[in-house]
Amino acid sequence: MAIAKAERLMNLALCLLGTRRPLTKRELRSSIEAYVETFGSGDAGTGSDDSFNRMFERDKDDLRELGLVIETVEGLDGETGYLARRDSNRLPPITLDAAEAAALGLAAKIWQQARLAGAASGALQKLRAAGVPFQDDDSFEAQQPHSALEPRIPAHEAAFEPLMLACRDRRPVVFDYRKSNAARPEQRQVEPWILECWRGHWYLAGWDRERQAERVFRLSRITGKVRSRQGKFTAEVPDHVTVRETVESWAGETATGTARIRLRTDHGYPLRARALSIRELGDGWDELEIPYGHGLDAWLVEFGPDVVVLDPAELRADVVDRLRAVAKG
Known part of the structure; x- marks a missing residue:
C-alpha cells in the first residue's frame, strides 16, 4: 500500500472514529487534507465529484476490509452520513495465561537485533498495561522459580529479516549461498516457506527453482543481500515442512x-x-x-x-x- 494512500485511510478512519454524529461525504471531503488537495473542498463546484465519490467508496471498502465497522446513517434531510462507533471497533479482552505470555515474550525477543525491535517492545508494553503477565511481572515470577534463566533466540544474520518478510508475503527471493564444501558461493533462486531455529542457528526451507526440489539453507552461509523477486510461487507449499529433520540428518x-x-x-x-x-x-x-x-x-x-x-x-x-x-x- 502506497504511503499517501495509507495516510489518507488513516485520516479517514480517525475522522469516522472521532465524530459524535454521522459525517456526510461533503463534510469528509472538506475535512481530510488528501481529499482537499486532490479534489478541492467541493464548495465551488470543481467538477470532480464523480472522481471523489469513486475514491471515497474505495477507501471506505478498504477500511471495512481491514476490520473497521463503518455505519451508514440516513439523516433527516435525506443526506447519508458515516461514522465508526468506538464501542463497535474495540478488540475483545486479551486473555493469556502465564505460559502463553511467556511464549509471546520469547517470540518478541527475536526482534532484538531487527528494525522492528521498538514496535515489538511497544506491543509488549501495551499488553502488560492490559494486565497480561510477562517475565518481569510479580505474578509471573511467583509461578516461575527459575525465571532468572532467560532463554534467547538469536537473530543476528542479516538475511533473517528479509527472509522472514518474504515467507510472510510469499515472495520469491534470490541470494548467494556458500555450501560447507564449496570454495565460492552460488546464486540460488528460492520460494521461501518457513524459518526455523535449531541449536542456535536459523534455517530456511523452501523450493529451489533451478534444482526443482525442496531445499534447506543455513542463514549464516548466505552471503550478500537477499533480493526479492516479483511473481507467485510455482511450487505448492506443503502443509508440514521438515526443517529440523533435514538439518539433523546433516549433523x-x-x-x-x-x-x-x-x-x-x-x-x-x-x-x-x-x-x-x-x-x-x-x-x-x-x-x-x-x-x-x-x-x-x-x-x-x-x-x-x-x-x-x-x-x-x-x-x-x-x-x-x-x-x-x-x-x-
Missing part, C-alpha cells in the same frame, strides 16, 4: 555408527553436547566418540583446524576432500 542425528575425533580443548561445544564419550588427552586436545551418519563430514568441516578425524577412514577422507575443495578457492 549425523540419523546415525548408523560411531566415529572417533580429536577436538581441541575448550572448542566445539556442539560436538561435545552430542558426544557418547569424552577422554581428556592432556595435550590441549580431547578424544570424542560421536554418532556417525550421513552429513557428519560437512558438519565437521565447519570446525576447521579444531577437529581431526581419527576413524573411520572413509569419514576422514571425506573431511579431507572437503577441506581441500575449500583451500583451492
Whole structure:
C-alpha cells in the first residue's frame, strides 16, 4: 500500500472514529487534507465529484476490509452520513495465561537485533498495561522459580529479516549461498516457506527453482543481500515442512555408527553436547566418540583446524576432500 494512500485511510478512519454524529461525504471531503488537495473542498463546484465519490467508496471498502465497522446513517434531510462507533471497533479482552505470555515474550525477543525491535517492545508494553503477565511481572515470577534463566533466540544474520518478510508475503527471493564444501558461493533462486531455529542457528526451507526440489539453507552461509523477486510461487507449499529433520540428518542425528575425533580443548561445544564419550588427552586436545551418519563430514568441516578425524577412514577422507575443495578457492 502506497504511503499517501495509507495516510489518507488513516485520516479517514480517525475522522469516522472521532465524530459524535454521522459525517456526510461533503463534510469528509472538506475535512481530510488528501481529499482537499486532490479534489478541492467541493464548495465551488470543481467538477470532480464523480472522481471523489469513486475514491471515497474505495477507501471506505478498504477500511471495512481491514476490520473497521463503518455505519451508514440516513439523516433527516435525506443526506447519508458515516461514522465508526468506538464501542463497535474495540478488540475483545486479551486473555493469556502465564505460559502463553511467556511464549509471546520469547517470540518478541527475536526482534532484538531487527528494525522492528521498538514496535515489538511497544506491543509488549501495551499488553502488560492490559494486565497480561510477562517475565518481569510479580505474578509471573511467583509461578516461575527459575525465571532468572532467560532463554534467547538469536537473530543476528542479516538475511533473517528479509527472509522472514518474504515467507510472510510469499515472495520469491534470490541470494548467494556458500555450501560447507564449496570454495565460492552460488546464486540460488528460492520460494521461501518457513524459518526455523535449531541449536542456535536459523534455517530456511523452501523450493529451489533451478534444482526443482525442496531445499534447506543455513542463514549464516548466505552471503550478500537477499533480493526479492516479483511473481507467485510455482511450487505448492506443503502443509508440514521438515526443517529440523533435514538439518539433523546433516549433523549425523540419523546415525548408523560411531566415529572417533580429536577436538581441541575448550572448542566445539556442539560436538561435545552430542558426544557418547569424552577422554581428556592432556595435550590441549580431547578424544570424542560421536554418532556417525550421513552429513557428519560437512558438519565437521565447519570446525576447521579444531577437529581431526581419527576413524573411520572413509569419514576422514571425506573431511579431507572437503577441506581441500575449500583451500583451492
